[in-house]
Structures are given as C-alpha cells and as structure tokens.
Amino acid sequence: MSRRSNSPYFLLTPAMLTTVATLAICMVVLMVLAVARQSYLDIDLTFSTHNVELALTSPLILKLMVKSALISFGVTLLSLVLAYPIAYLLAFDLTRNKLLWLMLFTLPCWISYLLRVLSWKLILGYQGMINTSLMGLGIIDQPIEALLYNSTSVVIALTHAWAPFAILPIYVSLEKIDRSLIRASGDLSDTPMQTFFRVILPLSLPGVTAAFVLVFIPTFGDYVTPHLLGGPTGVMIGNFIAMQFGASNNWPLGAAVALLAMLVATLLVCIFIAGSRHAIKAIR
Amino acid sequence: MRKVRLFYAMIYFIVLYLPIVLIIAFSFNDSVYIAFPLKAFTLRWYHAAMENQQLLSAFSNSMIIAVTTAILATFSGMLAAMATTRYRFRGRSLATVSLFVPLALPTVVTGVALLSIFMMTGLGLSLATVILGHLMICTPFSYGVLVSRFDGLSPDFERASMDLGEPPLATFFRVTLPLAMPGIVSSLLLTFTISFDEFILAFFLSSNSPTLPVFMWSQMRFPDRLPLVLALASVVIIVSSILIVISQRLRSKQA
Structure with missing residues (x-):
C-alpha cells in the first residue's frame, strides 16, 4: 500500500457516486424543474420564473413555511430540553453499563419512524388510551376530540420520535469534557448551578448544536406525522411539496418550493448556530 | 439532584x-x-398477515431492497473508510464531511428530486430506484460505523503483512477484512434496518411495487385493517430491535 497514490480517490469513488454525485444531480434537476412550467400532464422546459415567483410570493406557501419552522423549532427545543438530562445522566451519573443504557435510550430512533407515529393514534385517538382511560375513571363523559388532528398532536409525536436522536450527540460532547475542569470550578467556589452554566453547558454546546441540526432538518421537511396526525390545521410544508408531486401534479411548483424549503431550513440552522455561539459568550 | x-x-x-x-x-x-x-x-391478525398476498410481495420487495442496499452501502462505506483512515491525501477532510451531506437535507426534498430524475430521464420506477435512494442515506451511516472501526485498527498489522511479502490484495483479505469484520457486520445490520424501515424515499420511488412500510401506509386508510398493520408492525419492531442491538454491540466491541 503506497502512501502516495491515486488509490484513496479510487476507494472513495463508489461512496461519492451514491452520495455527493447523486445529490448534485438532484439539485440540478430541482433547479431545472423549478424554472419550468407544468402544462397538463407534461412539463414544459422553456425557461419561466413563474413558479419561483409563486413560491416566493404565495401567502399560502409563506404561511406553511412559517408554521413548519415554528412547529419544527418547538419540537427541536423540546427535544433538546428533554434529551439533555438523559445525556447528562448517562455521562456523569452512571458508571456501569453506560453503553447498554445509551443503547436502550436511543434504540427507538432506529425503529420504523412510520410505526412510531402511527402509535400516537392509539394514544391520542378518539378511542385511544387517553380518552378511554379518562372516561373509565369518570373524569370525562365523552372522548376529547381535540387530542388528535391538530398541531399539538404533531408536536407531541415529532418530539417523541426525535428526542432520542438528540441524546447521542449531547452525550458524546458531555463525555468529552475534562472532569478536572468541573472539579476546578467547584474548588473555586462555584455552586453546582454555576458550574453547570459556566462550564458544562458551554463545553457541551457542540453536541447541542449537532443535536439541533439532527432534529430540526428532518422535522422541518416531515410530512408523515402531519399527514397521519395533523388534520387540516397541522399541515406542514412537506405535505405541500409531496402534494405537488402527487395529487396536485404540479412538479415545477413542487421543485421550487422544495428548493426554497431547503434554503430556509439551512438558513435557520445557520442562524441558530450563530445565536448559540453568541449566547455562550454572553454567559461566560 | x-x-x-x-x-x-x-x-x-x-x-x-x-x-x-x-x-x-x-x-x-x-x-x-x-x-x-x-x-x-x-393470534388471528398474525394469521391474517401471513395469508395476505400483497403483504408477502411487499415483504419480498423490502427484503430485496434492504439486502442489496446493505451490501452495496457497506462495501462503498468500507472503501471510503479505508481511504480516509489509511491515506493522507488532498481533499481528505472535505471528503469526510461531504459523505454526510445527504443527511443534512429533508428526505422529502431528496425524494421528489430522485423521482424527478427517474421520471424525466425515462428510467421509470423500480426496486432499483428505491435501492439508489436508500444507498444515498445508508452510505453515510456505513461510513460512520466503519471509520470508527478502522480508526481503532493499527495499520501496523497491514504493514507487517506486507513486509512479510504478502501482496496488497492478500493483505486485504487475510488481515484487513478479518480485523474489520465486526464493523462490517455492524454496518450491514444497521443499513439493512434503515433501508427496511425507510418510508419517505420508498413512497416516492417504489411506484407499483411497494415496500413493506409503503404497504402499511396504504392500509392505514382502512380502519378495519389496522389490527393487521399492528401485527405486522410488531414483527418489524421486534426484528429491527434485535438487529440494531446486535449491530451496536458489535460496534462497541474493542478492536
């Protein structure tokens, strides 16, 4: 194995073809489609900014974009807050079977996302667990319909599905913290609270940021959860995109909105990363 | 506290x-x-599930897709991991980062984009198109698993083998591959499970040969078929859990 050769480039080729190259083609195709027009069943590829303009100016798309951002932002923050103590527990409190517990807390991440969303129907539904138990206890006379088919049910199901994903990166960054820094902070008469906010939290920030990206990106574009649990008020931008490639059959508009959604998601992630860096400076 | x-x-x-x-x-x-x-x-929902022809054909579609995806993703992930851990070369850190880029996009975007590619080029949809979609999201995971495996392996063994006159290919099969095996099996199980359970890409790319998750999705509209979906779901959940647990255990095994 010679250290200076073309071999690494050959070795990288298959993986690069299925990831980066395919992705690049995807982006090109979306861009070409976005400046085309749908004419009935065919796509007219002559250049037109019609759909891009529509994507940028339509109040409906703007509304869905804002709602998706709000839902996804709420889900991400909830996920981070809920996951942090678990990551902390795994990193600092547990000494034995750490990896086993880490696995048990993150196992559901890998199991069919569709099924985990479906399961919330069994809990929140008309005859679901909450309604039937409350009625059994005599607290309510008839099922609460408001539990399902709104943005709250979407937030609950999404948080449940994605919070475990946030545990892993936070745990990794907490595990990396040099324990002597924490002891030093205590020796210099910081209260445990001060130690947490001035030492542990700032040092775990890379993990929190990674967790943010890991949860925010997929939830922003999700359409499974809103479709199954969202009802008419829980629709998100992913549903709109999927619909353009399905029933509405307006692929160019779908492509324009997909590109826009991607840009918005990336932009919001960048804003968050910049914001969290700023916040940490302020804390210190 | x-x-x-x-x-x-x-x-x-x-x-x-x-x-x-x-x-x-x-x-x-x-x-x-x-x-x-x-x-x-x-157990009647389980019996009903086993007799449902659509379900069985969806199952075989899913198996073909997941097995092919797991093998191809692990193979290309392994080669990429060898490249970035065994060599120093220009663009190495760029390559490392860019292999993870597919995970930084909402799946619905990649789903509709791939659909557009296949339809506009006239390739049409088939099991192969789902495999291509799944390779895109599975390769980063395979690469991630195998990079940590290769990082933990000292290149000294390979060097010793070559110093003793083994040609590179023999060194690969007799030294590198056995040492990396836990990582390879871990990656196979992980990517198999991801592909088998994946819904969004399969939904856009499978057309009239649905995978198991797409089949379940189509059945969810009918309230009376929900118990059958739940029986199927239970099997999928249990099997996925077992595969993931084995995969993770192999992964944490020391080299």
Missing part, C-alpha cells in the same frame, strides 16, 4: 417505550377496534 435525574429518566423511558408496547399489545387484541379495554388474546 441525582435522584431527580434518575426519576426523570424513568419517566422518559416509560414514555419512550409506551407507544411501542401499545402496538404490540393491540396486535394480540381480539377486536377490530383499537380501543381500551383490551379484549381476549388472539
């Missing part, structure tokens, strides 16, 4: 697994209605 955290973790754990437990519980429930209280124990 530690007690509070332990208590919180307990609640978290229960809520985390509650929906999964409910799916399994209702799959044995002798009633078409998914409502409490649970009725008698039955």
